[in-house]
Amino acid sequence: MLIFEHSKPGRRAQAQAPDTAAGVSDLPPELLRDDTPPLPEVSEMQVVRHYTRLSQKNFSIDTHFYPLGSCTMKYNPRACNTLAMLPGFLARHPLAPAPAGQGFLACLYELQEMLKEVTGMQAVSLTPAAGAQGEFAGVAMIRAYHRAQGDSGRTEILVPDAAHGTNPATATMCGYTVREIPTDDQGDVDLEALKAAVGPQTAGLMLTNPSTLGVFERRIDAIARTVHEAGGLLYYDGANLNAILGKVRPGDMGFDVIHMNLHKTFSTPHGGGGPGAGPVGVSERLEPFLPVPLVGFDGDEYHWITGKTRPQTIGRLSAFMGNAGVLLRAWVYARLLGREGMHRVAEYATLNANYLMKRLAEAGFDLAFPDRRATHEFIVTLKRQQKELGVTAMDFAKRLLDYGYHAPTTYFPLLVPECLLIEPTETEAREELDGFVEAMTNILREAEENAELLHEAPHSLPVRRLDEVRAARELDLRWNEK
Amino acid sequence: MPFIPHTEAEVREMLDAIGVAGIEDLFDEIPDHLRCGELAGVPDGLTEQAVTRLMHERAAKDGQPLCFIGAGAYEHHIPAVVWEITTRGEFYSAYTPYQAEASQGTLQLIYEFQSMITALTAMEVANASLYDGASALAEAVLMAVRANRKSKSRRILMPRTVHPDYRRTVQTLVAAQGIELVEIDYDREGGHTDPARLQDFAGADITALVVPQPNFFGVLEEVDALTDWAHANGALVIGVVNPVAMALLKPPGRWGGKGADIVVGEGQPLGVPLSSGGPYFGFMCCRQALVRQMPGRLVGRTVDRDGRSGYTLTLQAREQHIRRSKATSNICTNQGLLVTAATIHMALLGGEGLRRVAAACHANTRALVDKLGSEHIRPLFSRPFFHEAVLHSALPLERLLRPLYAHNLQPGYVLKDDYPELGEALLVCATETKTEADLELYRDHLARMIDRQVSAGCPVQPKMA
Structure with missing residues (x-):
């Protein structure tokens, strides 16, 4: 439901604006607006509840492992x-x-x-x-x-x-x-x-x-x-x-x-x-x-x-x-962080990335550059799985969401086919990395046994895969009462 | 080691799993001679307690003055709810909603934001925001050059009543693209852009005309006449508006016969604290027909596989990550967190609340101008204003105003550097946050300073021509 759909004419969050409307009769009428802007008319509690609930439809660093390559999604200290x-x-x-x-x-x-x-x-x-x-x-x-x-x-x-x-x-x-x-x-x-x-x-x-x-x-x-x-x-x-x-x-x-x-x-x-x-x-x-x-x-x-x-x-x-x-x-x-902490950033970001890379390789995933060290991130390519099992990087990404992990960056860089760019950052604990490997391993097994499960993913989120073609063709960019 | 969770035993096990002896081995692809030293210029780390103490001292030093400065950033009441919800981790620590299914909160919120901004401006489309009002104006200029296919001149008419730092920003951001910014002088009596002055350009190839409302002086422009002139001369109209004023003033979608084509503005007055100038957000709207020339993110409503309503980024083929060197802009982010605050702010205020805020700002500024007016201080322009006004002083402002800072009062923005022709001119603003007592305090302090100057025999300057 949109905030506009909670609206009732005449309802207001009364504590938030002046009690009375000051006169503006000194301003020329041709410069004035002849209606009240059609913003939602809702109570303060409705606003709190609506946006709190909306927030709960997001993945975030504070709620989920978020290994989005090239974005460095590390803990944001409060x-x-x-x-x-x-x-x-x-x-x-x-x-x-x-x-x-x-x-x-x-x-x-x-x-x-x-x-x-x-x-x-x-x-x-x-x-x-x-x-x-x-x-x-x-x-x-x-x-x-x-x-x-x-x-x-x-x-x-x-x-x-x-x-x-x-x-x-x-x-x-x-x-x-x-x-x-x-x-x-x-x-x-x-x-x-x-x-x-x-x-x-x-x-x-x-x-x-x-x-x-x-x-x-x-x-x-x-x-x-x-x-x-x-x-x-x-x-x-x-x-x-x-x-x-x-x-x-x-x-x-x-x-x-x-x-x-x-x-x-x-x-x-x-x-x-x-x-x-x-x-x-x-x-x-x-x-x-x-x-x-x-x-x-x-x-x-x-x-x-x-x-x-x-x-x-x-x-x-x-x-x-x-x-x-x-x-x-x-x-x-x-x-x-201080001086000492700054040095640790790259060290542990790199440690986490190389550990995760190694474990995913052992789990049967192909690395884009198997002979290189990972830096703070690395690339897995699903080209082989795409060919053999008909599952894409996008399928893996969407299925990961069902497992409670934000997807890595997909299809970037453009040079590597069916790629996942994975950046764990230094603030993730080892058990989080191990959990991610386990999820990836499970998804690979699902791809072998029942690829439909991946094509149809996500299954457990507020919405399933969205029709992006329709979004671009039948542009609906704002709420309209009609 | 702040924020790093690894135990020593884990590090050992992880290194063993990788097959290296130590963490340093993971950097063996970096040439040795490039390795840096210990970063001596970075101080030792502090505990949160120590940093907290230091920051409290510094924040206290900056104080919480009684502020009558506007000039592009405005103090308004911000409901407690706004930042309580905005800084929830689910909004605060999420990223760009590329994975739409895992970002429906942010995406629906942006869709609501786009809806609210179009409601305020009476425009057809709004994007998910740009960095700030000034850079949004620069993007609008670039967009107008792309959108006005009939115009070959790349020539933009830019009134001097547009915020001086907006004009400077536009200059920086469009300089390399062969765009000519032609300044239009303002009417010294009214403080506005006289539509008659545009007749110099009648028949010339003009790509777009920028129309501020209210303008930098707080003065209301003749938006209908300016808009109609531009359209009659084949130019697009770029409106630059204050979003709070839009609750009271005729919105740009209804200016003149056809309305503005592109509208931008500084979103800060919608729930964003002054905070030394940022982060704020710029909003941008346009007619539906121009949407494919728009820069920045757009969220659209669509359906999922089960036919349920959902939200996603759309028309991404305009953007840098797809179109690369042919993109509409290099912009890659929006000001997501500020948009979150603004959306919650607009929902709480509603149309009526925002209208009351706007009316109170206008009434307060009018009262301030009345109170400060004297034989030495008088309003400079005759045209109506929204919530800022220019005062002219017969005494040197520097000496009058400097002592007020010691009283924790910031009296306004001195225009001397940007508009030397106006002499001792001060731009003042009193939003709804100011009480009668605040206005009187300002008046009393200023009156005392004027008395002191006059009795000291300070030469009174003649009125500016």
Whole structure:
């Protein structure tokens, strides 16, 4: 039932709005609305019950193992939320002067400093609202840099074929054409193809390392050299930073510009699809182009750094400073972990992934890259099962839901047929991983004995498989009383 | 080790199962010379108790001032229910609803959100949200360029009455795509965009006209005339609206003869705290005919195999994970948690509640303007306003206002940097959260400062031309 269907004319949550309606007779009638907006008319308790029940129809980290590859669904510590929502932080207006926000600005400045340290970059801007906006900022800085060098011939961004869709979409938004670089059979970038592709038209290469194939790009030195020698810059997509936190830093690998996904590596909530936060870090030569505002510290007071003192900035990315509350959560997380805890993140994420990979291989599943170490994630391909048993990765994914596990990422990366991209994260206990292996093993047996069970899955959720074709053909995007 | 559940014995067993001697062996594909050191710049870890203490100190330092700043972010009462429910783990710690069957809560909520936003704006379609109002405007500009196939100019008319930081954001985000943003100056008397001024562009190829309502000065624009002018000249209309104002003002779907084509706005006033500027959310609506040009997520209602109603992401072929370099935008998330809050907020307020809030904001700001007005302070613009107004001071604002901060009062937003031609101009806002006593406190403090300045012989500046 929709909230609209609980509605009764004249019902209200009376405690929540002024008792009386102030007059607006001073406003010209032609500018006024002639009806009351048709929002639901419901009581406070109806609202509480309706949305509590809706929440119960979700899988979430707090309720389920959620091994969604490339999304880093680790535990979101509750303290991060509680402390970011202290009244003093919530009440602060974004345009309040800096002296009236020293507590908030101190957290942001310290976060900038910590992110610089863990990524090995020269400077960090926290303002991008999400990973994709961080990517935009990064590629816009590459563009601004080349232009400042008087080099307008660089019109092309290189992207490995395994990359996230945001990479090519971002390059397009920044006015670049995109050239894809193939991947070799071990999951590494095809170095010869890269060498053949670079040239005076190359603005940069966008690379995720470890890649979306769940393996570390071993020839990163050679890749960096190839791109730099051609005059291009190297962009690091921080989607998989969790795999290397405290082990190897993008700055040390030769990257010129990076974005981080704080909702992954720094455990801020995914919130049903956002908000994220996508800070960018740069090497020295790109620092003048960072998006504003930044937070500065003169040894005594924290202050905003804006376009006034950064004439070469690519500009601002939102009306205010970005997803401030998310940044506070990331700061709390970083302080709880500390230096030692940061090193542990990659270690245990990698331990869990390699353990799960090994156990699934033993259970009869095919790995996309059996000769490689898993990083924080790995890929199982169900190509053989699809051929022999007629069951797909989607069938497995839906059946897993019946077993109480959120499905891994399916059909991404596009290079591996019938793939499941599995990322357990460091916060899962071994028994949870063992339970997942058991479920996968059971599903494989079901596929052999009664494939229908998989095709028809899920069986135990609020709805069964949805008709997506109909959803797109007969668009129904809002409630209508009729 | 915070948040890592492994016992030593388990680690040993897991390593044995993998067939390596130690955790370090799992990183043997990373070249040795690239391995980093100990991250000396990151401080030692703290217990939750210690971090809590530190954060309480910092939050207390920022205080809870009496705030009369608006300028794109507005303090409203937020029912306790809103964030109680929003931060339930099932909403808070879920991700993008790609597995629809396991995400019906989030999906139905977004469908309800889309329904509520279209109800407020009287538009046909709303998406699942964008980052904030300013970036939503940038996306609307890009969408208009795709959607207005008759226009070849990629030229957008952008009134100076649009929030200055929205204009800057649009500039950043569309700069690389050959789009021309033409600024339209405002009427100095009314504080609005005079439709007559657009006649300079009659007959020219214009892709879209941006129409803010209310505008950055709080002033109400002549939306009908602006909309009709744009349509008569082959341009699309992009409305930028305050969602609370929509409970009171003519919604963009009904502007002029045909209504606006694309509508965006900052969703923060719908249940999202000020919190230093984010996370907020941008909303975006359009006519049904333009839906395939829309960026961002959309949720549709459909049926499952048993014919039961259910919800799923739809028209995903517009998006980056399918279309890659040909996508409508690179956006990959929406502001899901904020949409959750806003949906619950709108359900609690209802149309009537929201209308009362809007009316109370208007009445309070009118009362504030009356109270602050004096021989030295007067309202600058003649046109009607919603819940913000520009005041002009005959005395230098800096000296008048600075002492007010010491009284924990934030008097408004000074316009000098963005509109130097207005001189000593201050944008003030009094939402429904302000009481009579709050307004009087502001008046009394300000009066005292004015007296102090005048008696100190501070030169009184002439009225701005």
